[in-house]
Amino acid sequence: MSTTASTSSPLRHLVSIKDLSDEEFKVLVQRAQHFKDIFKENKTNDFQSNHLKLLGKTVALIFTKRSTRTRISTEGAATFFGAQPMFLGKEDIQLGINESFHDTTKVVSSMVSCIFARVNKHEDIQALCKDSSVPIINSLCDKFHPLQAICDLLTIVEKFDISLDAINKGTNSKLKIAWIGDANNVINDMSIACLKFGISVSIATPPGIEMDSDIVEEANKIAKRTGANFELTHDSLKASTNANILVTDTFVSMGEEFAKQAKLKQFQGFQINQELTSVADPSFKFMHCLPRHKEEVSDDVFYGEHSIVFEEAENRLYAAMSAIDVFVSNKGNFKDLK
Template identity: 70%
Template structure:
């Protein structure tokens, strides 16, 4: 059984397949061709897709439920106050029970260890919908957004990340490198990328010649970049440290002054929700911004994941 835990676990070819499938399902969804919609709607008709969410969500919940409905499945949202998980029942018992009744589990949790426990004990495919280490669905969505906007298959691109060393860039960096893009990551002094991610990234660069730059200099990272990306400086669960975090990230806002070092046709991306300390309105709402196209593409990333890991049982070539 194949699970989607992180982009690091996928081959370059498997990642390409997921992005291509997301692109194809976007075409089908947008065209609303009755024959194609009905054909896909029958694939999981009468089945159930579980959403075990320990964290609140907007895009992840909407896209996952929409993707399940597209294939005819009934999405079942199981929030932290809805089931016994971690309260009156062991993680193992809950996982065995839930996975016996559903076609797959989308899990949005806190610790990466929880994803690994689900994978170990589940009888159904697990799709990591966010943990503190990885966010693979966001990376698939982002690769689709970059492909349809700047076409990494034809153009050599540089992606610049300005911000925290978090789950979003962990998967996005690996995805970009696997697809031949160069990646520059600028974090504040004292914040470093995970050694696990750095090692995986360096192995990819040795194989395909893509480049990785780790720096604390945002101007250096942005130089000639085709895509500028950031994320929240204060992740869910870190609200208690907000003031200290914002002091640490002072000077790391993406603004017009910083963006002038990027390529003249640069695009701006953000997985949302967004705060003004991360990016100014002038950039966020500019013609360079593709954040809302990116958000919509979460739906098609979820469709691709269901297609490969649930409908086709982990076979990427069907």
């Protein structure tokens, strides 16, 4: 599996944000911004030139978990580049049932230009990368969610009018995000992504829930390099204090429904509501990758004037476009993009 910063590698996969250099991740956000501009401004010539990049080719979507935003954004992005998206749900193919991961991956990758994979275990993504002859784009596993991180940073750049040129020059953004909730795949990538942009990160999880040690180690390294602060706490009020961005996610992930009552008891006091927003920056923004449940955030915050959740959701489309453009059309080369 090639996830190094080198552009000379014959095949690169998008597995996590921490596998990318700071500059490479910024390129992905810039490309997402670029494609959003084309899409919103309905630039016909740009539509036509991009539509030729993968015309006549196929993009496979291997999904073992259900999805709304990931499926729509991925199929839309593939179509934008002229490719035919092919959805392969867990009931559609033999993956891991009557056929090994190795055999299925060999067969599917021989017929398509790339594979978007939304799976359960991180080991499944690693297995796909090991045996695929085309780029694997991680569309969610239990460890990482890189497309969401690209989308989230695009949203933050837009809403806080951050200059990507300034970020590229190493200027600290002076922003702070507060994550209130579980230690999961979304914050694993989002924390690394924010720190690469010089955005300080404060993560509040309930007692007994800790971030993965490899994520913490990498986050501390990046924070030291970019001058941002990285903080772990079990105090949701402390994390929220002076935060420019409040973020949360589901407390009960898909596959954990059996433990719902125990999880909800553990997460008492971690709902983002008026108590937490009262200590945040007065102009704070609220983000959530969706789908949302009321135990995570109160209605007045979720639907309030500070919420940017639906703009954030739309940006998943442009994040998927960016990933296809760099990893598929440009074969993992972050330079000489057209």
